[in-house]
Amino acid sequence: MAQESQITPRYLSGDKPALREFLDKFDVFLFDCDGVLWSGDHLFPGTVETLELLRKNGKQVVFVTNNSTKSRADYRKKLEGLGIPSTVEEIFSSSYSASIYISRILQLPENKRKVYVIGETGIEQELQSENVQYIGGTDPAYRRDVTPEDYKKIAAGDESLLDPEVGVVLVGLDFHFNYLKMALAYHYVKRGAVFLATNIDSTLPNSGTLFPGAGSMSAPLIMMLNQEPVALGKPSQAMMDSVEGKFKFDRSRTCMVGDRVNTDIRFGLEGKLGGTLGVLTGVSSKEEFVSGDVRPHAYLDKLSDLLDSE
Amino acid sequence: MAQESQITPRYLSGDKPALREFLDKFDVFLFDCDGVLWSGDHLFPGTVETLELLRKNGKQVVFVTNNSTKSRADYRKKLEGLGIPSTVEEIFSSSYSASIYISRILQLPENKRKVYVIGETGIEQELQSENVQYIGGTDPAYRRDVTPEDYKKIAAGDESLLDPEVGVVLVGLDFHFNYLKMALAYHYVKRGAVFLATNIDSTLPNSGTLFPGAGSMSAPLIMMLNQEPVALGKPSQAMMDSVEGKFKFDRSRTCMVGDRVNTDIRFGLEGKLGGTLGVLTGVSSKEEFVSGDVRPHAYLDKLSDLLDSE
CATH class of the missing domain: 3.40.50.1000 (HAD superfamily/HAD-like)
Structure with a gap:
């Protein structure tokens, strides 16, 4: 973790040029869900609009969840129930990750x-x-x-x-x-x-x-x-390999967005993604982001602050 | 373990004066069962006679088992089925140990x-x-x-x-x-x-x-x-405290007999018993007894070698 601990996370909220510059660096955004898009049953204001903005700008959006009891189809229904439009193809769960890992990566x-x-x-x-x-x-x-x-x-x-x-x-x-x-x-x-x-x-x-x-x-x-x-869930790199196995993305042009340093941010850093973006609407605190052992490249008060890039 | 590792275990088999001297040091013998008295369903020859000899010489015999699914009454039936006479009072199982610990040691x-x-x-x-x-x-x-x-x-x-x-x-x-x-x-x-x-x-x-x-x-x-x-089973000292809580024995005049260094012998050493006696009819080898990290005070090829003390 020595290298990552030297990151000085950039605070992007309200800084339009910095937001634009950050977004321009990536083609793919991997999203943790609970604590980023919603909390429990409560959808954060601006979540739908933020996802819309990213898609409108040609960004690939992927929802990455450790939930294994739900299939992607079930999970899409959950997103829909919260008012978030999505397709099954955009969802990556740990059970799907495991299936991909077994069928495409393990040589049985x-x-x-x-x-x-x-x-x-x-x-x-x-x-x-x-x-x-x-x-x-x-x-x-x-x-x-x-x-x-x-x-x-x-x-x-x-x-x-x-x-x-x-x-x-x-x-x-x-x-x-x-x-x-x-x-x-x-x-x-x-x-x-x-x-x-x-x-x-x-x-x-x-x-x-x-x-x-x-x-x-x-x-x-x-x-x-x-x-x-x-283990196929975040922060396991077997999950990152599975996500890559499916989306064939360029890691340097991919950003992981999450609220937890130990799962989401670590997942992105260890996966050598081009970027990691922390949000302060979940588990980890600003102090953890700026002076913890595992730090994101940038952070926001809340996801919808990305709307200010427009 | 520094202190225990300096024990030079004494080999007692066939050495009548050494056997007598060893037995004279103790009033109480705690026995591990499987690997000492029997193996699986096979009773070792001389087990019954050895226990008889100890009892005849006024030694207290206690059977100490980690088996938690059987009550002492059930376990006595198992001993009887193998041909070993015993009383419920001589049996100490991990479930009984737990009960004693709860009723007499925990202050709820x-x-x-x-x-x-x-x-x-x-x-x-x-x-x-x-x-x-x-x-x-x-x-x-x-x-x-x-x-x-x-x-x-x-x-x-x-x-x-x-x-x-x-x-x-x-x-x-x-x-x-x-x-x-x-x-x-x-x-x-x-x-x-x-x-x-x-x-x-x-x-x-x-x-x-x-x-x-x-x-x-x-x-x-x-x-x-x-x-x-x-944890109340061997080698936990909570089990030793429970055995002591019931039998009120003098630890310096008590010997633990067992086949496994990591459970039985460790149990006796950490309990600061006067003696530990290894037998070579179970899991641990002679090499472990004489040069391992956890060594018994003495060892025998088999338990019934104690009969040669007569």
Whole structure:
């Protein structure tokens, strides 16, 4: 982090020439959503107009979210519900990122291309969209107690429980997490499957407080295996590779916009993007932006200050 | 570990005077079981006679196990099934250890004495034996999917889901682990409950392979809370305090017998017992005993070599 810590972030709010100069440097803007475009269920004023301005000026807009339970189609509906026009193609979620990573970046042997999923329907839909075969997930056959027979079958490598074609274990947020799923995931990885996680956020905000996040499903496996998963969510560069795999953008002409230094800004800096833009409407403070360990290239009081570039 | 690493372990097998001298130093012997008395379902020859010899010479024998799913009564049946005579009073399991720790060592306020249990019936039975009130555990009301109502109730601190008298969260091996249990445990600790674990072994041997252990139930909570539990199993000194709380023994006249340096021998050394005795019928090797970081005071090829002291 030594290099990044020497950035002196430029404050752009209200500075029309600086805003113009900044925007001119980029063709692609990657957006974190909660804390940037909205907070909880509250859309920030000017969000829609700002996105419109960028699109009007020929900028590619991409929404990058660690949410793994929703498919991109579901997420587009969420954006629509908040009044933000978007297309499915503009949305990049950690479950989609994982699917892209599996289908386009991992070089799996012919007979090891199935994915064992711990997670909900959002992951399944995205695997389908990339024609990746999977088992587990929302299949009711896995939503049951472990039995004495299961132990014996798993120990014996019985193919009715351990599919020999599974080459990847993908762990995301699963509201139906249980002992059997944990045991199967462990044994697949021990048998050589790649250990992937959509994201490893330990908690998930809901109803104004926190609940177990996707990372809570990976935690037991990390402990049992003494191995970290390749995590596809921000700030993992596997996600950046996936975004690039799809959009084929020029990193030097791409800017990451976010409210959190440790996920969003770090994601952009480690990805060697041309720019990172912090906004003060979310988690990180001005002090963190200007004197923290991880600093954005520039920052704004709020996203809609970009409208002043006009 | 600097001090312990300077121990030069004495090899006692076949050395009658050394065996006698060693035995004379102790009144109490704490035994690890698997790898010392038996392996899997196979009782080692001479185990019964060795225990008999110790008892005949007035030694107190205590069986110390990290197994949390069995009550002491269940464990006594297991010993009996293997042909080892014992009494419930001689058995010390991590669930019993946890119960003793809660009832005799933790000083809980009057209105915070209930325990929220993640675990099976062994834990419940031991809490009952110490007259500790508990909720959760095997109660079918907790073996269900999380609902949208649950999020709201938990966020609001609704007493139908979050009992205000809970002052301890006790996490052990639970074959019916789920999202709701995880969420409740997290919120109880956030509201001030003490975070305890029967033990934090990440895996559990079964059918010749490994399955998720009690530590796999604590792992998500450790990640979410960024806090380690007080773990009651070996090598935790909370377990030693509990054993002492019950048997009131003189540590200088007590010897821990085990096959694993990192759990059993460490447990005895950190507990400042008068002696630790390694046996070579389990996990650790002679090389580990004589030149590892954690070394026993003495070691034997097998436990029944103690019979040569006669």
